Amino acid sequence: MYDRVLKASLEEQRIIIILYLKGNEITQRTIKVLKITDDDVQAYCFLRKQIRRFKKNNILAADYTH
Structure with missing residues (x-):
């Protein structure tokens, strides 16, 4: 999964972007x-x-903001 990006957001207080699946909507x-x-x-x-x-x-992707 995208644990590395999620952890960095938590530990370094970084803002990230995720693609999230809820029902049939991304x-x-x-x-x-x-x-x-x-x-x-x-x-x-x-x-x-x-x-x-x-x-x-339900997190399909995660990446850092630029």
Whole structure:
């Protein structure tokens, strides 16, 4: 998966971009990771302007912002 990018966001307070699958819809989210568990990622979502929980299995891609 994309654990390295997620961990870097958490440890270095880096903003990242993820592709996230929810139902049949794929969305691009810009997030800042706050907490990582075995199953999910808690992060501030800049699209929704609030803290959200993302299931790790539904994260299709993750990369650093430029």
